[in-house]
Amino acid sequence: MEPLSWFEIITRVLLQFMPVWVSLVALFTLSIVYKRRLGLYGKLFDSTIGMIGFALVMFWVFTGIYGAMDLIITHDPLAQVSGMKNKLPGTPLGNPDDGQYAYYLFGGDNLARDVFSRMVAGAWIVVQIAPLATVFAFMVGITLGLPAGYYGGRLDTVLSFLANLILAFPVILLFYLLVTPEIVETGIPSYMATVLFIFPLIFVGVLLNSRYKTQPKLRTPMLIIVLGIMGWLYLSLISETGTKVALIPNFLDLFNVSSGILVVFVSVVFVNSPTVFRIVRGLAMDIKTRDYVAAAQTRGEGPWYIMLWEILPNARGPLIVDFCLRIGYTTILLGTLGFFGLGLSPESPDWGTTINDGRRLLQIYLHPAIVPALSLLSMVLGLNLLADGLREESLRD
Amino acid sequence: MGLFILRRLGIMILTGLCLTFLVFTLTNLYPNLEKLAKTQGNFRMSDEEVSSFLEKGGYLQPMAVKYGEWLGVLPSYRHENPDGSIQGRCILPGQSAEDAPNFCGVLQGHWGFSTVFKDEVGSIIGTRLGLTAKLMFWVMVLMVPSALILGVLSGMNEGSKTDRTLSTVAITTTATPEYVSGVILIAVFASSTMGLKWFKGTATSAMESANFENFFLPVLTISLYGMGYIARMTRASMAEVMTAQYIRTARLKGVSFPNIVIKHALRNALIAPFTVIMLQFPWLLNGVVIVETLFNYKGFGWTLVQAASNNDIELLLGVSVVSVFVVLVTQLISDIGYVYLNPRISVT
Numbered sequence: 001m002e003p004l005s006w007f008e009i010i011t012r013v014l015l016q017f018m019p020v021w022v023s024l025v026a027l028f029t030l031s032i033v034y035k036r037r038l039g040l041y042g043k044l045f046d047s048t049i050g051m052i053g054f055a056l057v058m059f060w061v062f063t064g065i066y067g068a069m070d071l072i073i074t075h076d077p078l079a080q081v082s083g084m085k086n087k088l089p090g091t092p093l094g095n096p097d098d099g100q101y102a103y104y105l106f107g108g109d110n111l112a113r114d115v116f117s118r119m120v121a122g123a124w125i126v127v128q129i130a131p132l133a134t135v136f137a138f139m140v141g142i143t144l145g146l147p148a149g150y151y152g153g154r155l156d157t158v159l160s161f162l163a164n165l166i167l168a169f170p171v172i173l174l175f176y177l178l179v180t181p182e183i184v185e186t187g188i189p190s191y192m193a194t195v196l197f198i199f200p201l202i203f204v205g206v207l208l209n210s211r212y213k214t215q216p217k218l219r220t221p222m223l224i225i226v227l228g229i230m231g232w233l234y235l236s237l238i239s240e241t242g243t244k245v246a247l248i249p250n251f252l253d254l255f256n257v258s259s260g261i262l263v264v265f266v267s268v269v270f271v272n273s274p275t276v277f278r279i280v281r282g283l284a285m286d287i288k289t290r291d292y293v294a295a296a297q298t299r300g301e302g303p304w305y306i307m308l309w310e311i312l313p314n315a316r317g318p319l320i321v322d323f324c325l326r327i328g329y330t331t332i333l334l335g336t337l338g339f340f341g342l343g344l345s346p347e348s349p350d351w352g353t354t355i356n357d358g359r360r361l362l363q364i365y366l367h368p369a370i371v372p373a374l375s376l377l378s379m380v381l382g383l384n385l386l387a388d389g390l391r392e393e394s395l396r397d
Numbered sequence: 398m399g400l401f402i403l404r405r406l407g408i409m410i411l412t413g414l415c416l417t418f419l420v421f422t423l424t425n426l427y428p429n430l431e432k433l434a435k436t437q438g439n440f441r442m443s444d445e446e447v448s449s450f451l452e453k454g455g456y457l458q459p460m461a462v463k464y465g466e467w468l469g470v471l472p473s474y475r476h477e478n479p480d481g482s483i484q485g486r487c488i489l490p491g492q493s494a495e496d497a498p499n500f501c502g503v504l505q506g507h508w509g510f511s512t513v514f515k516d517e518v519g520s521i522i523g524t525r526l527g528l529t530a531k532l533m534f535w536v537m538v539l540m541v542p543s544a545l546i547l548g549v550l551s552g553m554n555e556g557s558k559t560d561r562t563l564s565t566v567a568i569t570t571t572a573t574p575e576y577v578s579g580v581i582l583i584a585v586f587a588s589s590t591m592g593l594k595w596f597k598g599t600a601t602s603a604m605e606s607a608n609f610e611n612f613f614l615p616v617l618t619i620s621l622y623g624m625g626y627i628a629r630m631t632r633a634s635m636a637e638v639m640t641a642q643y644i645r646t647a648r649l650k651g652v653s654f655p656n657i658v659i660k661h662a663l664r665n666a667l668i669a670p671f672t673v674i675m676l677q678f679p680w681l682l683n684g685v686v687i688v689e690t691l692f693n694y695k696g697f698g699w700t701l702v703q704a705a706s707n708n709d710i711e712l713l714l715g716v717s718v719v720s721v722f723v724v725l726v727t728q729l730i731s732d733i734g735y736v737y738l739n740p741r742i743s744v745t
Binding site for chain 2: 161164165167168169170171172173176177178180182183185186188328332335336339340352355356358359362363364365366369370373374376377380381383384385388
């Protein structure tokens with residue numbers, strides 16, 4: 001068979017992404033039709049920049065999800081096909097089996113794996129880890145930043161000192177110190193996970209308790225159910241038989257996160273939370289002087305009610321913008337970890353690892369490194385544009 | 398002002414001590430030491446041999462004591478061998494125990510010995526830091542002026558077409574981490590596939606003689622990432638200054654637009670970017686590690702990667718001390734500079 005021309009490659013790639021295009025068109029049509037009823041999200045569709053950013057982000061989100069459902073991927077991202085080593089984009093397979101896709105659309109890498117499928121599989125890793133890690137970092141930052149800003153004083157001094165301590169640490173050095181196998185063996189990352197992942201529980205617990213304290217009949221069952229489920233998830237997440245933290249027996253363990261992913265997750269959350277802490281603290285210090293906070297204090301509301309139900313909702317604008325930026329930053333950090341071969345397994349299809357693999361032969365074969373590089377670039381760019389659009393629209397009120 | 402600097406210095410020293418202790422603890426955990434013993438001795442050591450090796454080196458003392466010795470505030474550990482000879486950290490080969498100093502730590506200038514490079518840590522860090530300083534100097538020369546020009550141009554007419562275009566450029570560069578822009582730049586300008594071959598894809602030869610051909614790509618790669626951020630800060634502060642009353646007054650007086658920008662607005666608009674530029678240093682450190690690895694330029698960042706991936710404990714400690722020190726000093730300078738540039742900020 002003849003290799004594909006550039007035009008054919010582009011057509012076939014566009015066709016391969018068909019489910020993503022359908023979902024994008026559906027999402028955009030629905031959102032634009034109902035944009036007046038959708039609050040800040042709807043206002044996003046008034047700004048061109050925001051729309052472009054949102055489209056880029058959702059493109060990768062859909063790609064990740066459909067890729068995980070085996071819709072877009074043409075080959076197994078880990079399988080090696082003989083004769084396809086470092087082949088250029090559009091090369092046909094030597095003797096394809098029945099039902100196997102006959103071309104390597106974006107060529108083969110130095111281990112004869114399909115670059116296109118690895119790109120799509122890499123999107124799923126980012127889409128899974130980056131938003132979740134950012135959510136955790138926000139939980140930690142908010143739970144510590146609100147009291148630091150609201151109470152001030154000694155608590156603030158101590159917490160700020162700790163946050164500055166982590167911020168003064170060069171990120172890559174921290175990664176090297178946390179992610180090496182020797183440190184993982186001592187269980188330090190698992191202990192850190194135990195501490196960091198408890199913050200969502202504290203956050204939700206305090207959030208619900210401060211709101212429904214006056215209705216014990218509603219509050220008690222609600223807290224028991226919510227915290228029970230979250231506690232179970234928490235224990236399943238951190239507990240892993242064979243490591244230092246094995247708290248619950250295997251039959252109760254809902255899912256097993258491979259220890260490499262867990263370590264990566266912990267270090268990314270750890271690096272991100274001090275910055276969130278500083279932002280939340282600053283916002284809380286600013287907002288606590290407002291009249292509605294004084295009014296709530298006069299009403300006799302508790303400090304946690306004021307922090308979580310008066311200050312936090314009014315700080316949402318800057319926080320949402322920072323959330324988008326921070327997902328992008330987390331994506332960059334994940335790429336950095338992959339680039340230095342830390343944490344994730346060497347054959348993992350995530351973009352950082354793929355770029356690192358591809359760069360060795362960059363002088364001769366461009367495609368194995370350029371494809372994931374451009375993917376990462378477009379995803380982070382999308383998030384930054386989205387944040388910019390959101391900032392503009394939220395300032396307009 | 399003096400009291401302010403003193404207090405900042407105090408906090409800085411405290412932070413430095415905490416951070417170095419943290420690094421010291423993490424690098425001196427037992428699995429690391431075991432690996433060290435096995436690489437120094439042989440890989441088939443039994444557990445008893447490992448612990449006796451570590452015992453001799455004084456590695457099995459409490460963490461705080463070891464840290465004190467490393468820092469040079471506690472007398473260093475000495476081990477008496479069965480034959481009566483005494484060995485210890487401070488006692489160099491061929492030196493008798495009586496002549497050797499009691500204290501030898503970072504404070505006395507003893508940084509230890511690198512197991513990977515087989516050399517004194519102090520001299521390794523010195524050379525490598527020199528190479529990185531060369532890189533950073535050119536990064537600053539390229540990054541700061543271009544970022545400021547970009548920011549001022551887009552900030553002086555907020556919302557104009559120039560502003561839109563330049564802001565998009567700035568956002569794109571901040572969205573491009575070094576390992577992405579480096580790969581793209583090498584692919585476009587240095588690979589044989591694209592055929593341009595304007596620059597070299599490695600900077601190894603730039604360590605002795607840097608020229609435009611072998612040094613421009615690494616410098617550009619680091620600059621691009623930081624540039625967008627500084628440019629956006631400059632743009633924001635420029636846009637704010639341009640709406641100020643005194644600018645309007647100058648306009649109404651009939652001062653020409655270039656004059657307003659250069660003489661009236663620029664000075665006030667550059668206060669915020671100054672802090673940002675100083676706070677970029679820790680970031681640049683990250684960029685340096687990535688770019689030096691990517692372009693195989695054997696400077697400070699490259700040394701960090703080598704030390705960390707080869708479990709070279711004393712070198713890694715030295716590298717951490719230097720990088721933490723750089724970060725803290727730039728923070729201090731940025732605080733002091735901010736107060737100095739902006740008289741409205743009170744230090745108390």
